[in-house]
Amino acid sequence: MKIKKNDQVKILAGKDRGKTGKVLRVLSAEEKIIIEGLNIVKKHVKARKEGESGQRIEIPGKLNISNAMLVCPKCGKATRVGYKIAGKNKLRICKQCKAEV
DSSP states (O other): OOOOTTOEEEEOSSTTTTOEEEEEEEETTTTEEEETTSSEEEEEEOOOSTTOOOEEEEEEOEEEGGGEEEBOTTTOSBOOEEEEEETTEEEEEETTTOOBO
8 A cells, every 4th residue: 555544645536626634544455545634424323322312423434545645745745656675674755756755
């Protein structure tokens, strides 16, 4: 996966196209990500105790990883991700400015 938790990403498609946010969770088996404050969906929650009322809560929904692009922390642009082998480590690099991500 080229996008990891706590990365800054830009949304390429959908209702939040053009917005940026921090990745909260990566679901690698489904190839989906959850981004903080974006792709908000409403969830209906049933009342659990007597006298309590049910409610609708807003939570960030899943987004396909192909609809998001990594934002380089150095140059600040949405970029593709490349890899560089440095000893035993595999590092992610920005394809535009060649900086480590």
